[in-house]
Amino acid sequence: MAVTTDPKLDAHRLRADFAVFEELVNGKPVAYLDSAASTQKPRPVLDAMREFYEHSYANVHRGVYRLAERATTGYETGRRKVAAFVNAPSEREIVFTRSATEALNLVAYAWGFDNLGPDDVVVVTELEHHSSFVPWQYVAGRTGAAFRAIPIDEHGELQLEALDEIAREGNVKVVANNLVSNTLGTVNPVEQLAAWAHEQGAIMVVDAAQAAPHRTLDVQALGCDFLAVSAHKMCGPSGIGALWGRRELLEAMSPFNLGGEMIRSVSLERTTWNELPYKFEAGTPAIAEAVGFGSAVDYLSDIGLDAIERHEHELVEYALGRLSELPWIQLYGPPAERRAGIVSFNVEGVHPHDVAQVLDWEGVAVRAGHHCTQPLMAKLGVSATTRASFYLYSIPEEVDRLVDGLHKVKKSLG
Amino acid sequence: MSEFDQLYRELILDHYKNPRNHGLLDPADARAEGQNPLCGDEVTVSVRLGAGDVIEEVGFDGRGCAISQAATSMLTDLVKGKTATQVAEMQKEELLDELGIPLTPVRLKCAILGLGVLKVALHKARGTSLPEEWGTSTRDLVLD
Numbered sequence: 001m002a003v004t005t006d007p008k009l010d011a012h013r014l015r016a017d018f019a020v021f022e023e024l025v026n027g028k029p030v031a032y033l034d035s036a037a038s039t040q041k042p043r044p045v046l047d048a049m050r051e052f053y054e055h056s057y058a059n060v061h062r063g064v065y066r067l068a069e070r071a072t073t074g075y076e077t078g079r080r081k082v083a084a085f086v087n088a089p090s091e092r093e094i095v096f097t098r099s100a101t102e103a104l105n106l107v108a109y110a111w112g113f114d115n116l117g118p119d120d121v122v123v124v125t126e127l128e129h130h131s132s133f134v135p136w137q138y139v140a141g142r143t144g145a146a147f148r149a150i151p152i153d154e155h156g157e158l159q160l161e162a163l164d165e166i167a168r169e170g171n172v173k174v175v176a177n178n179l180v181s182n183t184l185g186t187v188n189p190v191e192q193l194a195a196w197a198h199e200q201g202a203i204m205v206v207d208a209a210q211a212a213p214h215r216t217l218d219v220q221a222l223g224c225d226f227l228a229v230s231a232h233k234m235c236g237p238s239g240i241g242a243l244w245g246r247r248e249l250l251e252a253m254s255p256f257n258l259g260g261e262m263i264r265s266v267s268l269e270r271t272t273w274n275e276l277p278y279k280f281e282a283g284t285p286a287i288a289e290a291v292g293f294g295s296a297v298d299y300l301s302d303i304g305l306d307a308i309e310r311h312e313h314e315l316v317e318y319a320l321g322r323l324s325e326l327p328w329i330q331l332y333g334p335p336a337e338r339r340a341g342i343v344s345f346n347v348e349g350v351h352p353h354d355v356a357q358v359l360d361w362e363g364v365a366v367r368a369g370h371h372c373t374q375p376l377m378a379k380l381g382v383s384a385t386t387r388a389s390f391y392l393y394s395i396p397e398e399v400d401r402l403v404d405g406l407h408k409v410k411k412s413l414g
Numbered sequence: 415m416s417e418f419d420q421l422y423r424e425l426i427l428d429h430y431k432n433p434r435n436h437g438l439l440d441p442a443d444a445r446a447e448g449q450n451p452l453c454g455d456e457v458t459v460s461v462r463l464g465a466g467d468v469i470e471e472v473g474f475d476g477r478g479c480a481i482s483q484a485a486t487s488m489l490t491d492l493v494k495g496k497t498a499t500q501v502a503e504m505q506k507e508e509l510l511d512e513l514g515i516p517l518t519p520v521r522l523k524c525a526i527l528g529l530g531v532l533k534v535a536l537h538k539a540r541g542t543s544l545p546e547e548w549g550t551s552t553r554d555l556v557l558d
Binding site: 062072073261264265274275 | 448449451452453456519521546
């Protein structure tokens, strides 16, 4: 019988890795509840980048000298770690990009323009972040393909019964979905969508920017064709993301950005493309950021993604429990067991920006707005929500400070 | 031995200065050209095949660093008498053993350029397998 582990992380201890928690803002320590927007950075990641800059920095790939060799090794080690993190069959299938957004644009442009036409259908969902919604809406519009969104129910969960009707509208060629909704925290049934997409002869493109920090990722188990992640949402630096793509698709695709590094040979009449993944990496990449990305992957892996997921689940359960005691709070999204560490809500009669402003005076950092999900806001019938999001360093005391702050919001503005 | 002598050992310099099987065959049964985008090395390889697709004659032309040109020269000696399939399946280590020099990752690409180009030539002529890094040159940009 397999031994089951019951991993548990010690968030209070992990906070010592994050200098920002020693910081006082307005005389108060920060209750940072905006990790879904971007996470704080642990010392090991910052140290790895600093050390790289101080001891191994040069431009990558071309240099014959040793420093360039070290830099290239650092950059490619980052790629290898990211490949292992998403369980990619090959490192060649990992393309470094500026962000998850750029990774999704790469697929929409480089695959979409060559493969979509007037009889085709591109399918997204009402839960998408704009980065997974707008590129496909744009490319569909430019190629004449139809653009459809899978609707959600009142809990913010996908209504898959709508798929049959969508399939009748034409040749479904693309299904794009986020694994975890950045606004509601909904964990979406991507495996099921990928299976349906493949039955239609479509590709499955997964935005995992919001999933990668919080749960074990396995591109092979998901059964998708492309998957995008972003380092800054998972303890790594901003300015770098990664696209995983199935090799045969990447090979058949045109390049996205053109210039140095992505070529094999150039002449006036003919230019040929470099091998994977360099075909998609024009220009000097984010080198130290790749090192930091790799270090962030190590940091998360050492803690354990299962432990992180479990810790966030406990915080979400606690937060939902405490917030649901307040009758003037409107909560959005699915029950705790089907959501990641994100809680979206509104305070009756108070705009989210005012909620966030008052909370800031209490040292509580939350996000207020449409969270780059305007179609979802329209569906919920609101212009904005307040969002609290948790990560491996979040603690129940911060949820308590949020609730205390909300009482002040209600008292002063409600 | 100095680092210079380790890398540019006598055999390498000899092949660089006096390349074997230099010059392209015309006619040829298989031919391909390739570049190493890292340093701009270029190699063209041509081959004549006999019964059973055995390599009877091989000739190359190119320009580039000493490692890329010497390695291709040594390769041409190495593959004579082998079948197209044997060459397609040939591991880079076999050539690297022959070179017998320490190579950084960047210089490794110089050293195996000729082998990759030869495999491409045989692939085009006889459909043998390609090394994975040569499988990506689809949708190249060609202007008329």
